[in-house]
Amino acid sequence: MQPKGLSGNFIPGSPFSFAWILLISLREYLGLGEHWQVExxxxxxNVDEPRNHPLLWVLAIFLLxxxxxxxxxxxxxxxxxxxxxxxxxxxxxxxxxxxCLTSYLVLKTWADxxxxx
Amino acid sequence: xxxxxxxxxxxxxxxxxxxVILLGIGVCxxxxxxxxxLSDFYLAGRSFGFAVLFLTLYASQYSGNTFMAxxxxxxxxxxxxxxxxxxxxxxxxxxxxxxxxLVPLSRSRGYVTPTDAITDRFPHAGVRTVSALLLCWGLIxxxxxxxxxxxxxxxxxxxxxxxxxxxxxxxxxxxxxxxxMVVYETLGGMRAVAWTDxxxxxxxxxxxxxxxxxxxxxxxxxxQSMQTIQSHSPEKFIPPDAAGCRDMLSSIFLLxxxxxxxxxxxxxxxxSKDVRTLKRSLGTMVFLPLLSTLPVFLLGLVxxxxxxxxxxxxxxxxxxxxxxxxxxxxxxxxxxxxxxxVAAIAAIMSTADSALLSLSSxxxxxxxxPTLKTEPTQHHLYRVGKGVSWVTMGILVWVASDxxxxxxxxxxxxxxxxxxxxxxxxxxxxxxxxxxxxxxAGMCSGTLVSIGLYFLAGIGVTGSPKPWNIHAGMWxxxxxxxxxWLGIVLNSRKS
Numbered sequence: 001m002q003p004k005g006l007s008g009n010f011i012p013g014s015p016f017s018f019a020w021i022l023l024i025s026l027r028e029y030l031g032l033g034e035h036w037q038v039e040x041x042x043x044x045x046n047v048d049e050p051r052n053h054p055l056l057w058v059l060a061i062f063l064l065x066x067x068x069x070x071x072x073x074x075x076x077x078x079x080x081x082x083x084x085x086x087x088x089x090x091x092x093x094x095x096x097x098x099x100c101l102t103s104y105l106v107l108k109t110w111a112d113x114x115x116x117x
Numbered sequence: 118x119x120x121x122x123x124x125x126x127x128x129x130x131x132x133x134x135x136x137v138i139l140l141g142i143g144v145c146x147x148x149x150x151x152x153x154x155l156s157d158f159y160l161a162g163r164s165f166g167f168a169v170l171f172l173t174l175y176a177s178q179y180s181g182n183t184f185m186a187x188x189x190x191x192x193x194x195x196x197x198x199x200x201x202x203x204x205x206x207x208x209x210x211x212x213x214x215x216x217x218x219l220v221p222l223s224r225s226r227g228y229v230t231p232t233d234a235i236t237d238r239f240p241h242a243g244v245r246t247v248s249a250l251l252l253c254w255g256l257i258x259x260x261x262x263x264x265x266x267x268x269x270x271x272x273x274x275x276x277x278x279x280x281x282x283x284x285x286x287x288x289x290x291x292x293x294x295x296x297x298m299v300v301y302e303t304l305g306g307m308r309a310v311a312w313t314d315x316x317x318x319x320x321x322x323x324x325x326x327x328x329x330x331x332x333x334x335x336x337x338x339x340x341q342s343m344q345t346i347q348s349h350s351p352e353k354f355i356p357p358d359a360a361g362c363r364d365m366l367s368s369i370f371l372l373x374x375x376x377x378x379x380x381x382x383x384x385x386x387x388x389s390k391d392v393r394t395l396k397r398s399l400g401t402m403v404f405l406p407l408l409s410t411l412p413v414f415l416l417g418l419v420x421x422x423x424x425x426x427x428x429x430x431x432x433x434x435x436x437x438x439x440x441x442x443x444x445x446x447x448x449x450x451x452x453x454x455x456x457x458x459v460a461a462i463a464a465i466m467s468t469a470d471s472a473l474l475s476l477s478s479x480x481x482x483x484x485x486x487p488t489l490k491t492e493p494t495q496h497h498l499y500r501v502g503k504g505v506s507w508v509t510m511g512i513l514v515w516v517a518s519d520x521x522x523x524x525x526x527x528x529x530x531x532x533x534x535x536x537x538x539x540x541x542x543x544x545x546x547x548x549x550x551x552x553x554x555x556x557x558a559g560m561c562s563g564t565l566v567s568i569g570l571y572f573l574a575g576i577g578v579t580g581s582p583k584p585w586n587i588h589a590g591m592w593x594x595x596x597x598x599x600x601x602w603l604g605i606v607l608n609s610r611k612s
Contacts, residue, residue, distance in 0.1 A: 007189065013209075024607075025550070025605040025609045026568060026602075030547075047217075049213075049217035049218070050213040050217065051213070051214070051217075051547070054198065057285050060210055063203075063605060064203055064207055064366075064369055064370075064373070065288040065453055066268070067200055067203035067369070068203075068357075068362045068365045068366050068369070069197075069198055069201075069356040069357065069362065070362040070366075071360065072356045072411075074358065075332070076144060076354070077355070080340060080343060080344075082340070083197075083339035083340035083342075083343055084339065084343070084345075085339060085356070086194060087356050088199050091200070091202070091203070092199075092411075094203070095202045095203050095206060095406070095407065096241070098203060098206055098207075098210075098408065099404045099406075099407065101401045102206065102209050102210045102213075102400075102403045103400040103401075103403050103404070104394050105210070105213055106209070106399045106403070107396055107400045107402040109353065110213070110217050110392075110396055112391075112392040112393055112396065115219070
């Protein structure tokens with residue numbers, strides 16, 4: 001299956017076609033795009049869902065990374081603030097931001113077809 | 118004459134009262150049953166509203182691990198275990214990889230088990246059997262871990278009381294509480310389990326809040342505990358190095374991708390009244406680690422400051438040690454300790470009963486049913502499912518009667534297997550070019566890689582089952598999804 005506008009350039013057997021297949025399969029693998037007909041039938045296509053917002057996923061994954069102190073300079077002694085070391089507060093901030101973002105993804109980007117009805 | 122232990126009879130009375138309520142709920146669940154079918158028994162007729170769905174999702178997700186294994190792990194690892202908060206939150210993000218497609222399909226096509234969805238998309242006996250076995254493996258480990266946690270919790274609190282009477286508290290707790298669980302579960306099925314979960318969820322929220330408050334206020338605040346840790350265990354105070362950080366990230370991603378594969382949680386997605394209810398439940402659940410995982414992390418830190426020098430096995434009981442210490446220091450808080458203790462038992466039972474119910478459904482529907490030559494009646498399957506619950510629990514109680522692992526070890530092995538099923542949902546529901554053979558090849562290879570890495574580490578060929586501090590299951594998943602992608606690439610070329 002080829003996206004509109006590019007089908008004219010598709011030459012079977014050329015290196016381009018192989019790259020093209022990789023691209024298509026990657027898109028299909030990630031579940032991006034609207035043109036995938038999926039078995040079994042009964043799936044609502046063209047309905048918004050969290051997977052259609054890759055930037056928000058990148059941000060969510062970044063926040064998961066931020067919850068781990070890989071950025072902390074080796075050998076530095078942590079300073080305590082209200083009983084917890086400084087980097088723990090960054091972790092808790094990242095966790096809270098992650099929870100807010102995930103909640104947004106659940107509530108705002110997951111369209112429920114039955115709600116429209 | 119032996120002195121009467123400080124904690125004893127009253128705690129047993131509190132526990133007894135709680136168990137009587139659970140049995141009552143089991144009977145009510147039985148009365149509310151509409152028909153003797155798998156869908157009604159295992160999914161309560163897909164009728165859960167927000168309150169029940171939210172509490173059952175919460176109570177079945179937060180388990181003996183929350184009360185027993187997490188403080189134990191904090192004790193062993195130190196302050197670095199704060200990543201457990203992100204780890205528990207990430208499970209909700211994991212659901213978003215496939216739930217928006219799976220949930221409407223589960224309703225329109227009448228799925229009962231997670232494997233039903235896989236088999237509908239990949240009608241292949243091998244895919245069905247392998248995925249059902251992987252899910253069962255995860256569930257068996259999980260129920261076993263809960264039974265051990267249950268025994269340790271009761272033994273930790275009431276051990277001296279039982280000892281004074283010449284009894285084995287651990288064994289009595291495992292056998293008796295497991296028996297109670299199977300009774301109310303087989304009486305009322307998913308309805309009874311979810312309603313008891315609702316009660317257990319409320320107890321859990323109250324209990325966790327209370328225990329964190331007590332732990333922090335009774336022992337001079339978290340700041341004092343941190344200073345104590347800094348002086349006697351400085352290695353548990355400093356942030357982890359690069360290898361430690363990779364290990365943490367690997368754990369987070371193991372739960373992000375493996376946690377949503379809990380079959381009992383997937384069945385709760387099926388059992389929701391509608392998508393809106395489910396969205397509200399998940400959207401709220403993602404904040405709960407701040408109120409559940411964070412308090413038990415703080416509890417683990419207080420325990421580390423109070424009881425230095427425990428062994429790995431002993432560290433799994435720091436929660437009960439701390440509760441017992443609180444009563445010694447301040448007898449007036451006995452009632453609060455009783456609530457926390459019952460909440461801990463509730464957390465464990467709510468997860469174990471959910472996992473057991475799910476195990477029975479997968480065995481009946483996906484492993485037993487396909488072996489029959491004629492289509493069985495719903496009533497027959499319903500009876501088989503109940504029988505499976507009794508037999509499985511019997512075997513697991515026997516295994517749990519002699520535990521040699523720490524709880525965390527069991528948890529690790531569980532996700533190594535569960536995570537291999539993810540591509541069936543996260544790729545299968547979104548790509549028509551992924552075929553059954555490629556998926557099966559991916560799942561089998563991923564599982565073999567995971568088990569192989571553990572095996573090699575076990576016989577001493579490699580030092581650790583985590584090459585480059587990444588869990589074996591993650592390496593397995595990498596192979597698994599690579600094979601799935603290869604299948605998609607080759608199928609794209611064909612077409």
